[in-house]
Structure formats: structure tokens, C-alpha cells
Amino acid sequence: xxxxxxxxxxxxxxxxxxxxxxxxxxxxxxxxxxxxxxxxxxxxxxxxxxxxxxxxxxxxxxxxxxxxxxxxxxxxxxxxxxxxxxxxxxxxxxxxxxxxxxxxxxxxxxxxxxxxxxxxxxxxxxxxxxxxxxxxxxxxxxxxxxxxxxxxxxxxxxxxxxxxxxxxxxxxxxxxxxxxxxxxxxxxxxxxxxxxxxxxxxxxxxxxxxxxxxxxxxxxxxxxxxxxxxxxxxxxxxxxxxxxxxxxxxxxxxxxxxxxxxxxxxxxxxxxxxxxxxxxxxxxxxxxxxxxxxxxxxxxxxxxxxxxx
Amino acid sequence: xxxxxxxxxxxxxxxxxxxxxxxxxxxxxxxxxxxxxxxxxxxxxxxxxxxxxxxxxxxxxxxxxxxxxxxxxxxxxxxxxxxxxxxxxxxxxxxxxxxxxxxxxxxxxxxxxxxxxxxxxxxxxxxxxxxxxxxxxxxxxxxxxxxxxxxxxxxxxxxxxxxxxxxxxxxxxxxxxxxxxxxxxxxxxxxxxxxxxxxxxxxxxxxxxxxxxxxxxxxxxxxxxxxxxxxxxxxxxxxxxxxxxxxxxxxxxxxxxxxxxxxxxxxxxxxxxxxxxxxxxxxxxxxxxxxxxxxxxxxxxxxxxxxxxxxxxxxxxxxxxxxxxxxxxxxxxxxxxxxxxxxxxxxxxxxxxxxxxxxxxxxxxxxxxxxxxxxxxxxxxxxxxxxxxxxxxxxxxxxxxxxxxxxxxxxxxxxxxxxxxxxxxxxxxxxxxxxxxxxxxxxxxxxxxxxxxxxxxxxxxxxxxxxxxxxxxxxxxxxxxxxxxxxxxxxxxxxxxxxxxxxxxxxxxxxxxxxxxxxxxxxxxxxxxxxxxxxxxxxxx
Numbered sequence: 111x112x113x114x115x116x117x118x119x120x121x122x123x124x125x126x127x128x129x130x131x132x133x134x135x136x137x138x139x140x141x142x143x144x145x146x147x148x149x150x151x152x153x154x155x156x157x158x159x160x161x162x163x164x165x166x167x168x169x170x171x172x173x174x175x176x177x178x179x180x181x182x183x184x185x186x187x188x189x190x191x192x193x194x195x196x197x198x199x200x201x202x203x204x205x206x207x208x209x210x211x212x213x214x215x216x217x218x219x220x221x222x223x224x225x226x227x228x229x230x231x232x233x234x235x236x237x238x239x240x241x242x243x244x245x246x247x248x249x250x251x252x253x254x255x256x257x258x259x260x261x262x263x264x265x266x267x268x269x270x271x272x273x274x275x276x277x278x279x280x281x282x283x284x285x286x287x288x289x290x291x292x293x294x295x296x297x298x299x300x301x302x303x304x305x306x307x308x309x310x311x312x313x314x315x316x317x318x319x320x321x322x323x324x325x326x327x328x329x330x331x332x333x334x335x336x337x338x339x340x341x342x343x344x345x346x347x348x349x350x351x352x353x354x355x356x357x358x359x360x361x362x363x364x365x366x367x368x369x370x371x372x373x374x375x376x377x378x379x380x381x382x383x384x385x386x387x388x389x390x391x392x393x394x395x396x397x398x399x400x401x402x403x404x405x406x407x408x409x410x411x412x413x414x415x416x417x418x419x
Numbered sequence: 420x421x422x423x424x425x426x427x428x429x430x431x432x433x434x435x436x437x438x439x440x441x442x443x444x445x446x447x448x449x450x451x452x453x454x455x456x457x458x459x460x461x462x463x464x465x466x467x468x469x470x471x472x473x474x475x476x477x478x479x480x481x482x483x484x485x486x487x488x489x490x491x492x493x494x495x496x497x498x499x500x501x502x503x504x505x506x507x508x509x510x511x512x513x514x515x516x517x518x519x520x521x522x523x524x525x526x527x528x529x530x531x532x533x534x535x536x537x538x539x540x541x542x543x544x545x546x547x548x549x550x551x552x553x554x555x556x557x558x559x560x561x562x563x564x565x566x567x568x569x570x571x572x573x574x575x576x577x578x579x580x581x582x583x584x585x586x587x588x589x590x591x592x593x594x595x596x597x598x599x600x601x602x603x604x605x606x607x608x609x610x611x612x613x614x615x616x617x618x619x620x621x622x623x624x625x626x627x628x629x630x631x632x633x634x635x636x637x638x639x640x641x642x643x644x645x646x647x648x649x650x651x652x653x654x655x656x657x658x659x660x661x662x663x664x665x666x667x668x669x670x671x672x673x674x675x676x677x678x679x680x681x682x683x684x685x686x687x688x689x690x691x692x693x694x695x696x697x698x699x700x701x702x703x704x705x706x707x708x709x710x711x712x713x714x715x716x717x718x719x720x721x722x723x724x725x726x727x728x729x730x731x732x733x734x735x736x737x738x739x740x741x742x743x744x745x746x747x748x749x750x751x752x753x754x755x756x757x758x759x760x761x762x763x764x765x766x767x768x769x770x771x772x773x774x775x776x777x778x779x780x781x782x783x784x785x786x787x788x789x790x791x792x793x794x795x796x797x798x799x800x801x802x803x804x805x806x807x808x809x810x811x812x813x814x815x816x817x818x819x820x821x822x823x824x825x826x827x828x829x830x831x832x833x834x835x836x837x838x839x840x841x842x843x844x845x846x847x848x849x850x851x852x853x854x855x856x857x858x859x860x861x862x863x864x865x866x867x868x869x870x871x872x873x874x875x876x877x878x879x880x881x882x883x884x885x886x887x888x889x890x891x892x893x894x895x896x897x898x899x900x901x902x903x904x905x906x907x908x909x910x911x912x913x914x915x916x917x918x919x920x921x922x923x924x925x926x927x928x929x930x931x932x933x934x935x936x937x938x939x940x941x942x943x944x945x946x947x948x949x950x951x952x953x954x955x956x957x958x959x960x
Contacts, residue, residue: 142840147472147548149843150861152877155551158564162546191462192470193619194637202638258670266674273678274671275664276640360667365640369667378840 118402122395129391130384134176137383138169144189144378163189176384185388186381190374196385200367204389206276207359207366211351213282214290218347219340221290222297227333229298230305241298248295254357257288261361274363285362289354293347300343304336338409341401348397352390453658453958455939458672458684459665463635463642467618468600469540469547474950480600481949482644482661484628485651487515487533487582490598490952493760494863494945499598500528500627500651501582510589510901517580520651522606523626530576532604538562538569539610540601549601552861555593557585589900592864599862599948629656629954640665644953657941657957676934682958683935683942688745688810691932699937702746704930706755706860706946708868709814711853711924712846712881719799720852720881723921724790729801729853730924731783732825733818735776739927742817743810746930750776752918753858753872754865755928757946761907766865770911775918776925780825787826800831804851807836814855814926846880854880855926860947865910866895867947872922883922888913 142148143156143165151159160166164175179186185196229241265273265284272281308314309332317327356368367386374382463475468484471477487501503516520528540547541562553559557573573585586593596602606625613623621635621642629650635642644661647653664680666672669687676684686694694700711730713720720726735749748756752775756767791797801822805815815834822832837845846854858878860867870876873892874884891913899905917923935942940959943952 140840141844145472145548148840149858149878151548151551153847154564155548158543159546159548162543190464191619191638192465192467193615193617194465199638202636261671261674266678269678273674273680274666361671363640363664363666363668363671365638376838376840 115403118399122399125395126388126391130177130180130388131173133384133387134173135169137378137380138172140375140378142378144380146190146377180384180388185385188374188382189379190377190382196381199370199382200385200389203365203367203370206364207352207355207368210282210285210289210355210358210364210366211348213286214351214355215293215344215347217286217290218293219297222294223301223333223337223340225294226298226301227305227328229302230309230332230336231328233302233306233309238302241302245295245298248291249299251291253288253292253354254361256291257285257358257361260284260288274361276362276364281362285358285364288361289351289358292350292354293343296343296347297340300340301336304339305332308332308335338405341405341408344401345394345398348394352393452660455658455661455953455956455958456680456682457661457663458676458681459663460667460685462638462640462665463663465618466621466624466632466635468536468603468605469545470618471600472548477600477949478951479632479642479644480603480628481951482628482953483626483630483632483647484600484603485520485528486600486603487517487597488594489954490595490863490943490945490948492943492945493757494595494598494947496594496598500604501597504594511586513584513586513593514577515582515584517582518651519580520627521649522609523631523647523649524606524609525649526606526608526625527579528604528606528627529579530582531579532606533582533602534574534576535607535610536603536605537574538572539605541572542569547601549861552596552599552601555586555588555590557587559587588896591895591900591903591906592862592866595862595864595948629653630658630661652954656954658953661953673934676936679936682939683933686745686932686934688743688932691746692744694934695932697934699934700932701935702930702932703944703950704746704748704755704757704928704946705950706758706863706867707857707929708750708753708755709855709857709926709929710750710753711926712851712856712879713883713921713923714849714852714854715881715883716849717852719790719794719796722790722794724786724793725799726921726924728783728787728790728826729822730775730921731777731779731786733821733924733926734778735926736778738814738817738821742813743927746932747927748930750925750928752776752914752925753923754868754914755860755946758860758863759865761903766907766911766914769907770865770914770918772915772918775921783825784827787829791829798829798831800833802852803832803834804842804845804854805834805836806839806842806855808839811855812836818855847877849880849882851880856880857929863945863947865914866892869910869913869917872917881923883917883920885916885920885922888916888922891916 145151145159164172188194188196188199191199225241229238232238261273261284265271271284275281314327314331317331355366356372359366359368371386374386459475461475463479464473465471465476466479468480471480485499487499489497489499491497500517500520501515502518505514517530522528539545541550541553541559543563543565550563558567558571561567562569562572575583577583609625610617616623618624620637621632624632626632626647629647630644631647633643633645641664646656646659650656666675669690672681672684673686673690675681713726715721739747739749751767751771754766754770756765759766803815803819805811815836819832819834822830845851846856858868858871869892871878872883873889891909895906895909899909918925938958938960941955941957943955944950
């Protein structure tokens with residue numbers, strides 16, 4: 111286990127390094143300067159500015175300087191927000207994004223399990239059909255459409271929740287629903303399929319024959335076994351929530367990191383692009399590692415060291 | 420048990436009553452206060468006026484800082500810190516007598532604060548993107564290029580309350596510049612004390628304007644301008660608070676507006692089309708013109724008839740109404756309307772060349788055929804470069820279809836919609852046939868636009884050259900600089916040449932549609948520079 115973890119951590123570091131390198135050079139291929147008033151500056155002024163910010167140095171040298179800085183925890187200073195360290199920009203805005211992401215994930219997965227299980231238990235009845243239709247709708251309606259609808263009907267017309275902004279818990283409810291419905295629908299479909307398979311298997315028959323009650327069978331055998339494949343979905347969900355949150359943050363005026371990222375790319379804000387890319391990348395590789403570990407723990411049949419035998 | 424429940428219920432009732440009472444007193448309190456809730460479409464990037472580049476920063480600076488002058492309605496020069504201004508006979512030395520006033524940290528605002536601020540902005544180490552506006556102030560260019568020390572800049576403090584500025588050349592628009600935030604003073608003590616943090620949050624800043632910025636952390640989506648009790652003219656400031664809220668989605672902002680959470684909000688083009696008959700609907704025209712540049716290093720575009728034909732084939736009226744729909748208007752020329760006036764006449768109206776921006780299918784076809792013949796070709800493929808925003812894409816689609824449907828098979832337009840920065844780079848490299856460019860004026864003078872198309876200007880990407888035009892612009896800056904009418908005539912003539920020759924083809928003047936509650940009064944909007952001045956604004960319930 112230790113050996114496995116060490117190996118995985120090494121791979122993680124290598125992945126991060128490769129992503130940093132590729133992003134750095136791709137970013138430098140983008141035309142233009144990071145100066146927002148570029149169109150009004152003369153080439154001479156741009157030259158002076160480039161000297162000022164070290165952008166006149168050869169790209170490989172800029173790369174070395176950047177990596178060196180990053181290894182020392184210095185992600186540089188933003189161009190869009192002058193004098194603002196990228197680490198501050200990220201730390202002051204990651205909280206809202208993370209909270210929204212985690213809430214949406216919990217909302218989607220918990221409710222998804224519930225809906226999926228009910229559909230499987232009452233399979234081929236109207237309950238199942240309704241749940242299936244709803245999850246297809248949930249999967250196919252883009253989250254920004256849902257967000258706008260929720261905002262208009264629930265917040266504006268009914269006045270149950272705030273229209274936008276980020277304050278207490280009540281501000282997080284509509285964006286959480288908008289963002290969480292996708293994972294909810296996906297989870298429900300996944301759980302239903304898994305559970306129907308399990309419910310038809312021999313060991314469930316055996317449990318029934320032993321006289322176990324229905325709840326016990328579903329909880330102890332059917333649900334636990336169909337949960338395993340769900341863990342693999344957490345990785346893709348994380349990606350979906352990261353990208354999905356950009357739009358949702360805009361619609362609900364949430365001070366998150368998503369929109370910051372898009373804007374930094376549009377404005378060639380090099381240090382911010384790198385900072386946020388590395389953060390997203392780190393989040394993703396970490397989640398993948400965690401799911402692999404969890405997978406091994408909940409299902410002893412999967413041994414982490416298996417491929418070393 | 421029952422008693423417990425009863426007591427609990429009683430407590431709940433009591434707490435609710437108290438809360439309600441508190442709410443009640445709060446709302447009656449706030450109704451007597453003058454509060455404006457304003458929508459902003461982007462974050463506030465910086466409060467360091469040497470580094471600001473965007474409208475949000477300039478608006479916040481304009482309302483929380485004070486310079487020599489303050490720009491009132493129609494960019495009229497109004498008194499700021501300058502009590503008295505004396506101009507030397509040759510027009511090259513300005514002496515300002517400053518009034519006594521204070522920074523929000525209690526220090527005196529002195530002439531030295533202006534000297535410090537200006538030197539800081541032109542210092543190449545600061546990396547100011549607006550330093551070019553100092554061009555014309557003695558030695559500014561040499562200081563910016565690092566050839567002369569900061570002390571060589573033509574600005575001097577004579578005692579605490581006298582500021583003397585020396586110019587290299589006459590700047591007829593000098594006073595207008597003094598109303599722009601880039602020329603406002605900065606408190607040296609604050610800049611040094613806060614160091615790298617200066618201007619990155621409301622607490623790392625000192626103010627001397629009508630309002631003080633509060634609740635801004637440097638990256639959050641809301642902040643507040645609160646009345647500054649140390650402001651020299653505080654008795655004329657009516658608003659107590661301006662609450663800014665960033666909403667990047669127009670529909671969200673409009674929903675907040677409908678529920679009275681916002682008093683003013685900009686609209687998307689779709690919303691504008693639906694709401695244009697509402698009594699709270701207004702449009703604000705910016706000093707920003709969109710136009711075509713033709714690549715005149717290419718033979719076909721050196722032909723005037725070809726340029727004219729392309730321009731005439733576009734129905735601009737239909738374009739601004741059907742495609743844009745946000746209140747934008749057909750450009751009269753390069754210089755925007757409502758920017759500058761002389762003897763009561765608007766520059767754009769004075770320099771209007773109708774043929775240069777009108778739609779005439781028959782004439783377009785005729786000129787096109789003649790043009791092709793003169794160049795010796797029978798077909799032209801045109802690469803039309805533009806931005807990749809939704810609006811820009813809709814614009815290129817429309818223009819492309821107008822040109823192709825008017826001029827027929829002998830023309831093919833290929834649109835390249837690329838990101839803004841790519842568009843700039845490709846324009847600078849001359850990598851286009853036609854490009855839709857835009858320019859926004861920094862200050863309310865026609866030269867802010869007309870300087871662009873002199874032969875050697877770095878922004879003249881199409882490389883249109885006209886010696887008569889160059890001469891007129893030069894005369895406006897030298898021989899005629901001191902004579903308002905003559906200078907005006909030079910500039911009018913220059914713009915007429917530019918449009919008659921179709922050095923560029925003006926398309927439209929950009930506007931933004933807004934909804935503003937009718938209780939909001941006295942907001943001053945200027946189309947150039949810092950757009951909003953809230954000093955005189957108030958709420959009339």
C-alpha cells in the first residue's frame with residue numbers, strides 16, 4: 111500500500127509538471143500582450159512594459175523563472191488586477207467555488223442514490239418510468255438553462271430565495287440545485303442499472319430464501335454493491351462541476367474562481383492562467399487518487415497492488 | 420413538558436417580534452438616507468491610478484479622488500482642487516493655485532502630491548499603460564523612455580499650494596486631461612506605507628474625493644462608495660452611499676432591478692429591444708466608434724472606388740436597428756457624436772460627410788465595376804477580420820451578406836472572427852484585407868480620434884496615407900493650437916478628407932441601453948474618460 115501510494119504520488123507530481131510545461135508554452139503561443147490597454151499603446155511603450163515585466167526574455171528563460179517561482183510557492187502577480195498576487199486571487203475566490211461544488215456533489219449523489227434505488231425497487235412500474243423520464247430530462251437540460259428558470263420562477267416570482275449574490279446558506283440553494291441536477295440524473299440512472307442487476311443475482315435470491323426482510327436485503331446487499339461503480343463517477347463529476355460552475359457563478363453572481371479563469375485566458379493574464387490551471391489540475395489528480403484508494407477500501411476484491419503481482 | 424413547550428413558543432414569538440421591530444427601524448432609517456444601488460458589469464481591478472486601465476477603475480477613482488478639475492455635464496470643466504488657473508501668454512505654462520483640502524488620512528493635499536503622482540505614473544518602473552497621455556508635458560516622453568530623470572518632468576510644486584506645469588507644446592485640451600483620473604494627486608506616504616498592497620483593497624488607499632471606497636477586498640463582487648466627510652465640497656455631495664454590485668449576467672441584473680435591489684442596470688441587446696418603450700429605459704452613447712480599416716498596402720484597396728463601393732453597400736440604419744438594437748447609432752464619421760462642441764455645434768455634425776456613411780446600392784455597384792476595371796481584376800476575395808464576441812459575429816454576418824448581395828459574384832467575403840487580442844495582433848501585422856476596429860476617446864476632444872490616421876501613427880493599421888490630412892493635424896497642434904476656431908476648422912477638414920477618401924469606413928457609434936429608476940437624479944455621464952460622476956447625484960423618492 112505504501113509503495114503504491116508513493117508511486118501514485120510520483121505520477122501525480124509528474125502529471126502536474128507536464129501540465130505546467132504544456133500550458134506554459136501553449137499560453138505563450140497566444141497572440142497579443144497581457145496589457146489591457148494594448149490597443150492604445152505604441153510598440154515602443156509595449157517594449158518598455160515588456161522589459162518591466164520580464165516578458166522580453168527568451169521564452170525558455172521565462173519558463174525556468176516561472177517553474178522556479180512556483181516551486182517556491184510564488185505564483186506571480188496578476189496583470190488584470192494589478193499588484194494582486196495570484197495566490198491571493200485564488201485563495202479569496204476558491205471558497206465559494208469549492209462550497210458550491212461540494213454541495214452540488216452531495217445534493218446530486220445523495221438524491222440520485224435515493225431516486226435510483228426507488229426506481230430499481232419498483233422497476234417496470236410507473237414510479238420507474240417517471241424516475242427515468244425525469245433523469246433523462248435532468249441530464250439533457252443544460253444547467254445554465256435550469257439556473258435561469260430557477261432564478262426567474264423560484265427567486266423572482268415566488269420570492270423564496272435570493273435572486274443572486276453570495277451571503278448565507280439561502281444564497282447557495284438555487285445554484286446548488288442548478289449545478290447538482292446533472293450529477294443527480296446521472297447517479298440515478300447508474301444506481302438503477304446497477305441495482306437491477308444485483309437484485310436479479312443469485313445471492314439476493316439466497317438472502318431472500320434465508321428469510322431476510324426486504325429493507326435488509328436492499329440496504330445490506332443491493333445498495334452497497336451497486337454503490338461501488340458510482341465511485342468511479344466522482345472523477346468525471348468533479349470535472350463537470352468545475353466547468354459547469356463557471357456559468358452558474360455568472361448567473362448567480364457568485365464570487366468564484368471559474369469566471370476568473372475564462373477572463374484570464376481572454377486577457378492573456380499569464381500568471382493567473384497558470385495559477386488556476388495548476389489548481390484545477392491538482393484538484394483533479396487528487397480526486398482520481400482518492401477515488402482509487404476508496405475503491406480499494408470499499409471493495410476488497412480490488413487490490414491496489416494487484417498489477418504488481 | 421407542556422410548560423416547557425409554552426415557554427419555548429413564547430420565546431420564539433418574543434424573538435420574532437424583536438427581529439421585526441429591528442427590521443422596521445432599520446428600513447425607516449435607510450429611507451431617510453440617500454442610497455444608490457448601482458450595477459457594475461466587471462470586478463474592480465485596481466485603485467492605483469497609475470496602473471488603472473479600465474472603466475470600472477476609472478469610475479471608482481473619479482468619484483473617490485479629486486484632481487485639479489472635475490468634469491461636469493458634457494465634459495464641462497468644473498472646479499476641483501484648482502482655485503485659480505493662470506496660463507502664460509505662450510500657452511506653455513500653467514500655474515494652479517490649490518485650495519486647502521485633506522486626504523482621508525488627515526494629511527493635507529498639497530502640490531507635492533501632484534508632482535509625486537505624475538512622476539510615479541511616467542516612471543517606466545511603474546509600468547503605467549496610460550502614461551502616453553503625458554505626451555506634451557515637458558520631457559514626458561524622455562522620462563517615460565528612461566532617457567531623463569523623473570525630476571526633469573515639467574511639473575513643479577511652488578510651496579504647498581501652487582502647482583506649475585510646463586509644456587513642450589501647446590495642448591488645447593490640457594484642462595480636459597486634468598479632469599481625468601490619471602492626472603489626479605497621490606499621497607506619497609500612503610503609497611510608500613502600503614507598498615505592493617497600495618490600491619489593492621479599499622483599506623490600502625487614501626481618498627480625497629466626494630466619496631471613500633469601502634468594503635472592497637480586491638477581488639470581491641461588491642463594494643461601496645461612502646460620503647467622504649473630509650472632502651472640500653462635502654456640503655454639495657448628496658448621496659450617503661453608493662452600493663456597487665457586480666452582475667455579469669444581464670438577466671440577473673435585470674431581475675434584481677425589478678425587485679428594487681438595483682436602481683440602475685445595463686441591458687443586453689435582446690432586453691433593450693423588448694424594453695425600449697419603458698419610461699425608465701435610456702441609452703448612453705459612448706465616445707466609441709466602430710469602423711473598417713482597409714489594408715492599403717494591397718493594390719485593390721488602394722483604389723478609392725473599391726473602398727467606396729464596399730462602404731456604400733452596407734445599410735447601416737438597418738444594421739444598428741436590427742442587428743445591434745442596443746441604442747447604437749450610425750456613425751457620422753470617425754469622431755463620435757456628443758463628444759466636443761464649438762460655438763454650439765457638435766463636431767460630428769460639423770464634419771459630417773453623408774456619402775461616406777450612407778447606403779446606395781446602385782452607386783455601389785457602379786463604383787465597384789469601375790474600381791475593378793481600374794485595378795485590372797474581375798474578382799476580389801476579401802478576408803474580413805473581426806472579434807469573436809456574439810455581437811461581432813452578428814456584425815460580420817450582416818456586413819458579409821450586405822456586401823455579397825449588393826456587389827454580386829465578383830466579390831467573396833471570408834469572415835475571420837478571432838479573439839480580441841488576436842485581432843489586435845493580426846491588425847498590427849497587417850494580416851487582413853478589411854478589419855472592423857474600434858476606438859474609444861480618452862478625453863473629449865476630436866484629436867483623441869483623429870491622431871490615429873496620421874501617416875506614421877502606430878494604430879493606423881491599414882496604412883492609409885494622406886499628406887493633406889497630416890498637414891491639417893499638424894497645424895492643429897502647432898500654428899493653430901492657440902486659436903480655437905482655426906484649430907476646429909483644421910480638424911473638421913481633416914475628418915472630412917478621411918471620410919471622403921474612405922481612408923476608413925465609419926460604421927457605428929456604440930451605445931449601451933440602461934434601465935434607471937426615475938427616482939435617481941443628477942447622475943452625470945460623459946462619453947469619454949471616466950464615464951460617471953456621482954458628486955451631484957441624489958435620490959428623489
